């Protein structure tokens with residue numbers, strides 16, 4: 139199906155009595171029935187019917203249909219945050235006494251989900267360097283039920299070979315989940331490579347305007363039956379209709395935003411790679427990235443998030459550099475219209491020890507590349 143059709147038309151206008159161009163925002167908590175028979179029939183299947191917005195809502199359904207089609211899965215659901223999507227997908231697929239393998243340096247709250255939350259429910263975990271599939275293979279035990287991937291991860295941009303890991307896990311009956319936030323459904327479709335469940339933080343590029351927190355789970359219908367009917371309805375992480383409506387609006391421009399951001403990012407990366415104050419740039423679509431070949435193989439393009447290491451490890455100099463930037467705002471998150479800087483020296487956390495102190499992450503927004511390069515050039519004089 140043509141990408142512009144999915145983004146602009148799919149799932150819309152179908153049952154609407156009001157011929158509005160913009161999708162209807164159905165801001166309701168519940169739906170009424172005209173007779174007991176219909177009511178009773180619907181209550182037997184919360185997944186397939188409009189009963190209550192914690193399960194289904196027409197505005198959210200438009201979005202879900204588009205996202206499933208973009209990701210190449212039977213179904214998708216949208217949740218109130220990326221973490222709601224991650225925790226719901228994980229909890230639906232582990233039980234006490236089982237073991238999970240997760241890649242090193244995942245998103246910080248994914249790390250804490252295993253270390254602080256699931257450990258209380260007797261789920262064991264191991265974090266491994268996923269660059270080499272052997273590290274995953276070596277940790278697989280009799281009770282391993284889940285492998286959690288993030289490729290590339292969002293601070294050091296290491297990749298995993300998705301097809302090979304999916305094949306390995308399928309042969310051992312282990313469920314695979316990937317956090318695909320970095321790539322968006324436009325630049326990488328892990329389900330097509332055999333990964334069971336694809337999750338996203340839609341807060342990032344899919345929303346794209348730094349005004350909405352949201353998450354997505356994409357998978358087969360049989361897996362979605364399992365996730366939806368129990369854990370999703372129990373955990374209650376549904377998105378509000380209004381935030382789904384904002385995501386539909388963000389989605390309209392996802393392709394053109396990614397194109398523009400992608401172009402600018404390559405120019406900024408090339409500038410930094412040549413700069414004497416920079417020792418290393420971590421960007422999957424640079425020829426200097428150690429996994430460039432794998433990136434080319436499984437990703438259509440990179441996005442606008444990358445990191446670099448400054449020549450100095452002197453925190454006061456790094457602070458001056460960051461404080462001096464005018465166009466890069468200092469903030470967490472990424473994937474919005476605005477460029478951002480996130481220095482790891484500001485990040486003191488239980489999982490931050492493995493990160494170099496001179497690592498600085500940039501998220502490229504919709505500004506012109508010359509403006510951003512000039513801003514960096516000036517600020518780099520402080521390093």
Ligand SMILES: *Cc1c(COP(=O)(O)O)cnc(C)c1O
Nearest residue numbers: 219220221245292319339341352
């Ligand atoms: C932001 C982020 C998340 C969490 O998403 P929220 O929408 O903030 O809950 C998960 N994974 C990655 C890679 C992220 O950057």
